[in-house]
Amino acid sequence: MSRRYPPLNPLRVFVVVARLENLTAAAQELHVSQSAVSRQIAALESYLGIELLRRERHGVTLTRAGANYAKRVMPAFDEIATATEKVLRDTSHGVLRVRTYTTFTAKWLIPRLPDFHARYPDIEVLVSNAVPDVDFDRDAVDLAIQFGDGHWPRVQLDLLFPDEIEPVCSPQYLKSLPRGATKDVLLGKRLLVSHYRRTDWDDWLSATGKTQAAVSAERMSFSTSVLTWQAALDGLGMAIGQSAMLQAEFEKGTLIRPFNQPLRREKAHYLVRPASQRFSRRVEVFRGWLLAEAAKVVD
Known part of the structure; x- marks a missing residue:
């Protein structure tokens, strides 16, 4: 009753x-x-x-x-x-709790955080890393940065930038090609694979019509994209790079894009918020700053 x-x-x-x-x-x-x-x-x-x-x-x-x-x-x-x-x-108070995954944190967010702290020294940002999609009922975070198709229930979304991939290697690795050999020869050598992005190579090879060139290639796997790219930097082979994450390496010349054939896919990086979220200055400030930084990648 x-x-x-x-x-x-x-x-x-x-x-x-x-x-x-x-x-x-x-x-x-x-x-x-x-x-x-x-x-x-x-x-x-x-x-x-x-x-x-x-x-x-x-x-x-x-x-x-x-x-x-x-x-x-x-x-x-x-x-x-x-x-x-x-x-x-x-x-309304305390730190701003942001959740994302390790690769995004290490290669994109951390290099930009000094600028945010210089602009907003009163806002403390606590970054946590996890691979599964956020559940705001379960996870004690204010915002999350996720990779996917954007079809997540009970959240608000802001598109940061799309997923663009292509092969990358060190300049020295490219120079190891035999004289007169085409770059496609690299595809038959060692391909470096990230565990959480296992289909990236096959997607790129299929989209560019180069699947046959990589049939006999050895594949070496690593637990994260960060480790995969480090292996490429050290000359272990050629990896699939995410263009937005490797801007610093491209600018320094420590990694190059031998084929210059980027593949832009439907999946993207999104800023995710609860569908119902009380107004918070620190959330709105961080969101505005993040979207402005992401716009630079798209441009």
Whole structure:
């Protein structure tokens, strides 16, 4: 059998009146008229079938039933207020909690964070790494950066930039080609593969019509893209690079793109927020900054 609850707005008014024992003061605290307070108390008394207040010439006093009732319900309202303050404090103060995956953190976000901290020194950013998609009900984070098709339930999305991939290697590795050999010979040598991006090579080879050139290639796997690219830097073979993540290496010339045939895919990097999120300055500031930085990649 369902439990009975009184009308909550009259109950809230009663709690304030019981605490102050003054209709005028209660009306001022609630920002309503004294007659509105009286009507709410009357509605609660009608529901309960008892008199809660005794109206006297110089004010009001609680009846015995009213005092007993107030003694039980006032702590409940205090607990509700405390719980509400905690929720608001957790979402309005403290650090900005951002979750993403290791490769994005190491190769894209961390190099840019000094700029954010210089612009907004009052906002502390706590970055955590995880591969599974975020669940804001489960994970204690404010924002997440995810890679995928953007079809995630109960979230708001901002597109950061699409996924663009192509083979990369060190300049020295390219120079190891026999004189007169075409670059396609590299595809028959060692191909470096990231565990979480296992299909990247096959996708690129298929899109460029070079699958046959890599049929006999040895494949060496690594647990992350960061390690895969480090292996390419050290001349172990050729890897598939994510263009947005390797801008520093391209600018320095430590990694090159021997084929210059990038493949842009439907998947992309997204900034993800809860579908219902209370306004937070730090969230909006970080979001605006991140989108501006991502726009530089697209340009």
